[in-house]
Amino acid sequence: MRVDIGNALDEVASPGVPRDALERLDERVADAHERIARGRADDEFGYAALNLPETADPDAVRAAVEPFDDVETVLTVGIGGSALGAATLSSALADADAPDAYYLDNVDPDHVRTLLDGLDLSRTVVDVVSRSGTTAETLANFLVVREAMAEEGVDWTERTLVTTGESGNLRDLAEKHDLPSVRVPEGVPGRFSVLSTVGLAPAALQGIDIDALLAGAAEAADGLSGSLFETPAYAYGATAYALDIRGAGVNAMMPYAEGLETFAEWFAQLWAESLGKDGLGQTPVRALGATDQHSQLQLYRAGPRDKLVTFVDVDDRPDVPIPETDLEGLDYLADTDLGELLDAEFRATEASLAESGRPSVRVELDALDAHSLGGLLYGMEAACVLAGELYEVETFTQPAVEWGKEAARDILRGERDRSEKATLRVE
Template sequence: MYYQKLINLQAQKSSNNIGLNTLNYLKKLRGELPLFKLVDQDNDIATIASLAAEIKSNFKDVIILGTGGSSLGGQSLYALTTAGAPRLHFHDNVDPDTFLKLFTAIDPKTAKVIAISKSGNTAETLMQLLVCLQHWQQQELEIKNHFLIITEPHENAIREVAVRHECQTLDHPTDVGGRFAVFSLVGLLPAIICGLDAHKIRAGARYVLDEISNTTEPEDCKPLLGALLQKALLSHDINQSVLMPYVDRLAVFAMWYRQLWAESIGKDGKGTTPIRAIGTVDQHSQLQLYLDGPKDKFFTVVTMEHSDNQLKVGDHDFEHSTLTIFKSKTMGQLMQAEQQATIDTLVNNNCPTRVLHLNKLDEEVMGALMMHYVVETLAMAHLLEVNPFDQPAVEESKLLTRHYLQQG
């Protein structure tokens, strides 16, 4: 489904005992972690699909409110589709200009709003929801027909809004954290609405988990190997992790990874800083630093077969040498040349580099890719001896936000 290739990686090998200990930890999680149990079953997909079908048949636009894990997983999956209707609009910030533009671009009469907050008390999501409610009320529309809430099944702020307006409310899994929720209805409902196959998404995730169950050596467990290498690189002061896909459809996925990695392992003064880059764009903005700046980065380049011949340059009579090389070449050939050139240049400049190569990108591959990074994150947290499931340091910022808003 995908493979992992290590190129001239200059890092000491972690001891086999550490690797085996972490592999056993992952095997234990395989049978116990609620997230892993979730992807082992598909009996909830029919219910999600029924709701998605109802939304598709009644609305032209679907607006998804939420931030972080409530949004990025669904956005990553949505990037796979070219379906035209209904259009999905993910809004994960509270910039008023963005919402003013949204309200001029859609017709509230034919739009569904899905608000997602695991805790039900997320300030940004609540503000988004209240502003949307007000806009729909001004159009004298029946709120309960246009709004759907996803939150934990206990009393919270967003449930009060839902009850007040008789909005349909679905339960967010209480035992699956927001940044891990892509394989739940949080990610699968948007995916199914836009025509993706949720069964295949979970099948790809199970593929990765089954490999863990069947693996006896740490170096044969690809996510664990990635974590072991990054742990070893820390002793060489390589403390930044750059994920650089040469696939535009993985641009949001790289942002999803950034949150997953940062919130899960950045604790107790430990961790590595995740950096999202996109090839070829960041060859023109970041590559100079990567090659000639501090040698403190580990690179994962995600490549793909770009062999589509539809966008092909024909014969022409241009004489400039920079133009003649494009004769009878496809855009995909340029993309493949660029990604290989970046890999070779990184290696030639002694930058520790890993390549994840995709022969294709569909629901199953995306499910596997996302689960790969979930497992790699959990393995890294175990190696660093931090809890991957909490985020205690951000509470101060949340409290200050409420304080400043009350004072304003």
């Protein structure tokens, strides 16, 4: 992963970051890096996620998925970080011959029923993911899936992988039925768990190279230093922070690769849940190049000056030549391919924002492969942790999310009114 922050400087954009302000900020980055290094060395909660390239055990993951054969579909039952990481890996890396991947990460009954009705459950592996084993949405969906399997005469115990912590309902279930299982590592919040068993197990079921993924992450980890001018991850996290406090409170993540569309969703959870505290934090927005040049770019270029646009560009793309045509006005497409067109669209969008004085940051990958994606995911996690240190927030907690979970349970138990605010209903 390489990061170019030139178009985020105040000599190009407004809001923008002065070079001397970055140099002053680099002193705080050095202090933050020391705190991160201590946290990693002590395997502290949250900071332990940055040790996953070393502590993850791909052999244990492969052993857990080995019993499953004749796999047509991988169905991950989880929510938030228990599903988004796996979905990111699948979208970016699964090849055409891999088992299909689906996710039950919502309890919308129409979606759940429609999805299950369309699957051959006798050839589906269900990976149920919950660290605590008590996540309401996950357990509810798993019970529905289990019943659907029974109705089709499928032995759910032969088609279920459990990904959970050392104790809890799911751990008890796995032990009772002798189910294949992998442990969610201690000290790793769900949104930081993509490089753990949470992301690696479904990836292994799809034949994704999890060793290359971890190798790319390890390379990024080895590159962490005490300066934003030497560490791409810190350059990104520090620049996003510096722009936010200067008014760019929205961060539009815009990869120029269809396979990274789900990555933008993963990033949105990482950035929002980690940094949105104490009245602070950027609001992440998901976009996709070149598609959203035609739906969002107008706002980014000519709307309020409150946005940072983060581009993710991929150097090496497949060759798909554009056929010759005699249609009038398309001569500029002659002797080009789709990759060149996409690159031209990216360059034009980047230039458009710079010309209008709007800040952007470019993140570059060599290719959309397991090694590069591992580096990108690790880099964004490190950037997020660094930004949390600069904001001085509790990066690894999510009290607002926990409040909502408790409120939902209370409503279901009849212990809380469904509405705690005034209403003005128009019918």
